[in-house]
Amino acid sequence: MGTRGGDRVRREAGPRVGRVTQNFNGGALAAVFTIMANDTTTTTQGTSDSQWPLWEVFLQPPKGEAHEHAGSVHATTAEQALQNARDVYARRGEAVSIWVVPSASITASTPEDMGPFFDPGNDKPYRHPQFYKVPRGIRV
Amino acid sequence: MANSALFDYLLRLGDDRLVLGHRLSEWCGHGPILEEDIALANISLDLIGEASLLLKLAASVEGKGRDEDVLAYFRDAIEFRNALLVELPKGDFGFTIVRQFLFSVFSLLLMDALQKSRNTELSGIAAKAVKESRYHVRHSAQWVVTLGAGTDESHARVQGALNDLWRYTGELFAADDVDRAVEASGDGVDPSTLEAAWRAQVLPVLERAGLQVPSAGYMQRGGRDGRHTEHLGHMLSEMQILARSHPGASW
Numbered sequence: 001m002g003t004r005g006g007d008r009v010r011r012e013a014g015p016r017v018g019r020v021t022q023n024f025n026g027g028a029l030a031a032v033f034t035i036m037a038n039d040t041t042t043t044t045q046g047t048s049d050s051q052w053p054l055w056e057v058f059l060q061p062p063k064g065e066a067h068e069h070a071g072s073v074h075a076t077t078a079e080q081a082l083q084n085a086r087d088v089y090a091r092r093g094e095a096v097s098i099w100v101v102p103s104a105s106i107t108a109s110t111p112e113d114m115g116p117f118f119d120p121g122n123d124k125p126y127r128h129p130q131f132y133k134v135p136r137g138i139r140v
Numbered sequence: 141m142a143n144s145a146l147f148d149y150l151l152r153l154g155d156d157r158l159v160l161g162h163r164l165s166e167w168c169g170h171g172p173i174l175e176e177d178i179a180l181a182n183i184s185l186d187l188i189g190e191a192s193l194l195l196k197l198a199a200s201v202e203g204k205g206r207d208e209d210v211l212a213y214f215r216d217a218i219e220f221r222n223a224l225l226v227e228l229p230k231g232d233f234g235f236t237i238v239r240q241f242l243f244s245v246f247s248l249l250l251m252d253a254l255q256k257s258r259n260t261e262l263s264g265i266a267a268k269a270v271k272e273s274r275y276h277v278r279h280s281a282q283w284v285v286t287l288g289a290g291t292d293e294s295h296a297r298v299q300g301a302l303n304d305l306w307r308y309t310g311e312l313f314a315a316d317d318v319d320r321a322v323e324a325s326g327d328g329v330d331p332s333t334l335e336a337a338w339r340a341q342v343l344p345v346l347e348r349a350g351l352q353v354p355s356a357g358y359m360q361r362g363g364r365d366g367r368h369t370e371h372l373g374h375m376l377s378e379m380q381i382l383a384r385s386h387p388g389a390s391w
Contacts (some may be wrong), residue, residue: 028316052173073175074173074174074175075175077286079282080282080286081284083179084175084176084179084280086275087179087182088178088179089176091182111236122240
């Protein structure tokens with residue numbers, strides 16, 4: 001599952017095991033840890049090559065609100081993505097509807113966009129409706 | 141006689157699902173991919189849940205003070221009434237998927253028909269199981285087509301699995317006195333009436349998967365009478381050891 005595991009975990013796997021190795025000052029045990037560290041790196045890289053395409057999963061809660069992003073699954077077809085999403089994210093009655101979208105189809109803003117995209121909104125409180133009086137009889 | 145036939149019949153229904161549910165649970169942590177690992181565990185839990193309800197009902201029909209746990213954990217292989225199909229070792233993923241597909245279509249048809257059972261508890265269990273089975277069919281059929289029409293390797297594996305499993309499908313539809321008695325009383329369904337519908341659902345999927353249907357030959361049977369393969373005993377020893385080592389334990 002992409003957002004929770006996937007690439008992030010895989011990239012961390014090597015260094016984390018490596019740090020354990022550094023805590024040992026030589027000796028047989030350290031050698032074993034070094035071997036394990038190398039093995040881990042090899043296997044995890046091998047896994048990344050065989051991963052299936054990633055799909056983003058959106059669930060509509062039973063109360064009828066809009067679909068919300070729930071996470072992601074790997075699948076080779078849309079039907080399989082739908083089934084995997086059902087099994088991973090909707091098996092406890094969380095949803096009445098599921099959307100799956102190929103992750104590659106999503107165009108996302110980048111961290112570099114942060115400033116130009118979002119900062120200008122920070123000093124313009126008049127864009128919020130809080131200066132208007134709420135008419136009587138309206139509950140908020 | 142009527143009660144004893146119904147008891148036997150419910151044992152068959154319950155044991156099929158208990159044994160297949162356990163076989164699927166053996167995939168937990170070993171699935172080919174994380175998502176499928178979860179999917180197999182979900183199906184396993186569906187089946188064990190159905191088994192629990194069916195064995196509970198069987199125990200109450202029997203009326204000897206046993207409950208579903210006693211039936212599940214304190215009977216020996218010779219007392220189990222599941223079809224041989226479900227007790228075969230899980231094999232590779234292709235084998236598990238082909239078996240699941242063959243059984244799930246059967247189970248869907250059976251549970252659909254059992255919704256009309258005169259026994260309201262059984263019809264209630266069937267109504268729950270129909271929804272679950274429908275998903276099991278959809279999931280396993282999708283995989284049969286994916287693997288059958290996939291690579292040479294995946295095709296060869298599922299074709300091999302189908303060849304090995306086909307001879308165990310006849311037992312699902314073999315009717316005996318127990319089946320005829322519950323059909324006559326309106327409690328159960330004679331499984332032989334489901335075979336044509338089963339073929340009508342199974343064959344098109346196998347065709348879409350590019351799989352050759354094995355020619356009709358000798359069909360293995362014996363499970364309904366307690367004559368099992370050696371595999372069931374091994375499976376039960378693992379499944380039952382905890383309950384037998386600590387009788388009455390709970391958590």
